[in-house]
Amino acid sequence: MAPYRQLEEYNMEITNEVKEHFANIMNDIGEDVEREGLIKTPERAAKAMLYLTQGYKQNAEEILRGAMFAESYDDMVIIKDIELYSLCEHHMLPFFGKAHVAYIPNGHIVGLSKIPRVVDVFARRLQVQERLTHDILECINNTLKPKGVAVVIEAAHMCMMMRGVQKQNSVTTTSGFRGQFEKIETRNEFLKLISADLS
Numbered sequence: 001m002a003p004y005r006q007l008e009e010y011n012m013e014i015t016n017e018v019k020e021h022f023a024n025i026m027n028d029i030g031e032d033v034e035r036e037g038l039i040k041t042p043e044r045a046a047k048a049m050l051y052l053t054q055g056y057k058q059n060a061e062e063i064l065r066g067a068m069f070a071e072s073y074d075d076m077v078i079i080k081d082i083e084l085y086s087l088c089e090h091h092m093l094p095f096f097g098k099a100h101v102a103y104i105p106n107g108h109i110v111g112l113s114k115i116p117r118v119v120d121v122f123a124r125r126l127q128v129q130e131r132l133t134h135d136i137l138e139c140i141n142n143t144l145k146p147k148g149v150a151v152v153i154e155a156a157h158m159c160m161m162m163r164g165v166q167k168q169n170s171v172t173t174t175s176g177f178r179g180q181f182e183k184i185e186t187r188n189e190f191l192k193l194i195s196a197d198l199s
């Protein structure tokens with residue numbers, strides 16, 4: 001199976017277990033689980049939850065290793081504005097935003113689509129934004145062994161918007177830099193390029 005295969009078939013045993021849990025939660029919050037509009041909801045919710053957490057079954061390093069090509073290009077490669085959707089591990093509510101990833105090749109480049117795939121593998125788990133940032137950074141650093149790698153994530157957290165402090169406009173930015181991006185000029189060039197509007 002491809003290491004990034006999307007979840008199309010659901011393990012029925014696990015789906016049924018999760019479905020039962022959702023039915024119990026719905027019952028506990030005061031809903032009538034038997035009413036027409038809700039008959040299939042526990043199953044839909046179970047499938048949605050398994051879809052959103054399928055990253056546990058995927059191997060990000062394998063994804064990168066599967067599309068590495070020897071190449072002498074050694075300038076910065078930036079993939080910016082990668083949409084991401086994850087679930088915060090404290091409330092299991094979504095956080096979502098954009099990831100910007102850059103690396104400086106060291107004899108190998110990687111298939112461009114694999115970077116967003118790596119972002120998805122780690123985003124589709126219960127996460128905190130800081131760990132998500134480092135998971136992506138370390139995966140690329142350990143697998144591709146580039147001269148440098150940088151990851152910036154900007155995200156809004158539903159647990160801070162819909163409940164809790166109820167701040168609808170705050171955005172959290174996290175970043176990680178390795179290798180040549182630890183030098184201030186390289187880091188600044190990357191930060192300038194991801195904030196540039198090229199349209």
Ligand SMILES: Nc1nc2c(ncn2[C@@H]2O[C@H](COP(=O)(O)OP(=O)(O)OP(=O)(O)O)[C@@H](O)[C@H]2O)c(=O)[nH]1
Nearest residue numbers: 088089090095127128129130157159160163164165
């Ligand atoms: N550092 C970090 N914190 C997060 C992330 N997602 C959610 N949180 C925070 O996790 C914290 C959990 O704090 P608790 O005091 O245990 O939970 P709580 O009572 O629900 O907190 P409030 O949200 O302030 O109501 C909150 O401050 C959330 O804002 C994340 O990705 N990174």
Ligand SMILES: [Zn+2]
Nearest residue numbers: 088090091159
């Ligand atoms: Zn939260």
